[in-house]
Amino acid sequence: MDEKRLINEINQQIKNKVNLMEVCGTHTHEIKRLGLESVLSNNVNLISGPGCPVCVSSCGMIDQAIECLKDKKTIVTFGDMVKVKGTTSSLKEMKIKGYKVIVIYSPLDLFNIIRNNIDEEIIFLGVGFETTAPVIASVIKQMKKSNQKNVSFLLDIKRMKPILIYILSKNHKINGIVAPGHVATITGSEYFRFITEDYHISCAICGFTSLDILSGIYYLSKHKGKLQFINLYSRAVRPNGNPLAKNIINEVFEESDAYWRGIGSIKYSGYRLNSEYKDYDAINKYQLNIVHNEIDNDCCCDKIMLGLKKPTECKYFRIICHPNNPLGPCMVSSEGCCLAYYKYGRKYG
Amino acid sequence: MCLAIVGKILSINNDDAMVIIMGIKTTVNIILIEDLHIGDEVLIHAGFAIEKISEEKADFIKHQLKALIMDDKDG
Ligand code: SF4
Numbered sequence: 001m002d003e004k005r006l007i008n009e010i011n012q013q014i015k016n017k018v019n020l021m022e023v024c025g026t027h028t029h030e031i032k033r034l035g036l037e038s039v040l041s042n043n044v045n046l047i048s049g050p051g052c053p054v055c056v057s058s059c060g061m062i063d064q065a066i067e068c069l070k071d072k073k074t075i076v077t078f079g080d081m082v083k084v085k086g087t088t089s090s091l092k093e094m095k096i097k098g099y100k101v102i103v104i105y106s107p108l109d110l111f112n113i114i115r116n117n118i119d120e121e122i123i124f125l126g127v128g129f130e131t132t133a134p135v136i137a138s139v140i141k142q143m144k145k146s147n148q149k150n151v152s153f154l155l156d157i158k159r160m161k162p163i164l165i166y167i168l169s170k171n172h173k174i175n176g177i178v179a180p181g182h183v184a185t186i187t188g189s190e191y192f193r194f195i196t197e198d199y200h201i202s203c204a205i206c207g208f209t210s211l212d213i214l215s216g217i218y219y220l221s222k223h224k225g226k227l228q229f230i231n232l233y234s235r236a237v238r239p240n241g242n243p244l245a246k247n248i249i250n251e252v253f254e255e256s257d258a259y260w261r262g263i264g265s266i267k268y269s270g271y272r273l274n275s276e277y278k279d280y281d282a283i284n285k286y287q288l289n290i291v292h293n294e295i296d297n298d299c300c301c302d303k304i305m306l307g308l309k310k311p312t313e314c315k316y317f318r319i320i321c322h323p324n325n326p327l328g329p330c331m332v333s334s335e336g337c338c339l340a341y342y343k344y345g346r347k348y349g
Numbered sequence: 350m351c352l353a354i355v356g357k358i359l360s361i362n363n364d365d366a367m368v369i370i371m372g373i374k375t376t377v378n379i380i381l382i383e384d385l386h387i388g389d390e391v392l393i394h395a396g397f398a399i400e401k402i403s404e405e406k407a408d409f410i411k412h413q414l415k416a417l418i419m420d421d422k423d424g
Pocket residue numbers: 298299300301304311314315316317318321322326327328329330331338
């Protein structure tokens with residue numbers, strides 16, 4: 001079975017429009033990069049979802065990180081986060097002004113940073129979904145174990161299930177969901193079964209190769225109208241996920257309300273440090289006050305992340321908003337939907 | 350952000366393992382995985398191995414697809 005055959009099979013079998021949401025930003029970028037829409041029938045309508053943690057990061061968190069910089073603290077974070085705007089500025093702009101912002105690939109890099117900056121207060125601004133949560137939790141646990149004093153964590157970690165419930169319990173036109181394989185690697189495939197059981201929408205858990213994604217599309221379009229739930233990424237996803245990763249999440253975090261940029265606060269849709277780890281919580285350590293403001297512009301990233309609009313339907317797309325002048329986080333983040341449409345859109349329409 | 354890549358375990362040293370990813374050797378943390386052996390393939394995210402790739406299931410998708418499509422033709 002190869003991609004070409006699968007594409008033919010999809011195009012032959014699909015007679016009516018099917019709306020499929022791929023939740024994960026990595027899926028969106030692969031679909032666009034590979035130009036899958038250009039070879040699939042127009043009846044396959046692929047809608048992007050809220051699975052880019054940078055895009056949904058709270059403005060208030062970035063504002064507070066900026067306040068901490070002004071207070072002579074060092075902010076350490078992932079690459080994409082420095083480009084995203086708070087209400088007035090971004091970490092990148094602050095870095096240009098001379099404030100200390102360090103970009104890392106892995107939270108493990110924090111160990112070297114705190115060792116080399118012993119007299120500084122280091123704050124890690126961390127975002128992510130369930131895939132990244134155990135990685136950050138492992139580092140925090142290790143920090144506590146080795147009694148590190150000059151580090152704390154400003155976290156905006158989100159959970160996938162509450163935002164999907166938010167989307168599926170409102171009016172929507174989704175017929176099937178391509179579920180995020182790497183979130184499922186941690187949570188297990190069963191975590192996503194509620195989509196089919198409670199909301200009566202088919203769901204396929206998919207990996208990230210062209211064959212993986214096409215299989216999901218094939219499966220979901222084949223079964224339109226007939227409810228199905230399948231794990232097509234079983235080489236990496238077990239029914240109950242990774243037990244060690246889930247244990248460490250539960251050991252270090254507790255579920256909490258979280259603020260989704262442009263969308264608002266959603267009950268229990270995030271993780272925060274539990275009371276055992278409160279000394280490592282920057283909000284607690286420095287008595288930070290997170291105010292969830294929104295940027296006042298007409299960017300419709302919120303509608304794009306909820307699958308209600310495509311970037312090409314935004315009046316600013318390409319005209320005013322582009323990677324050199326991004327109005328919203330979806331044009332900033334390497335997993336943002338608007339950036340994917342911008343980068344690969346010309347070729348494939 | 351949830352990007353993860355596959356690497357093969359070359360050696361193990363307590364909480365760390367040397368892996369090879371597309372010809373490049375690097376160290377990853379392995380505390381999130383039980384029962385890891387040299388030669389195993391793992392999924393790596395932000396410096397951590399987050400899951401073992403199941404060899405026997407690697408071809409599963411191809412088999413499953415074949416079965417699905419055969420099903421369609423027969424049905
Ligand atoms: S194109 Fe720009 S302004 Fe429009 S939704 Fe995307 S990021 Fe926002």
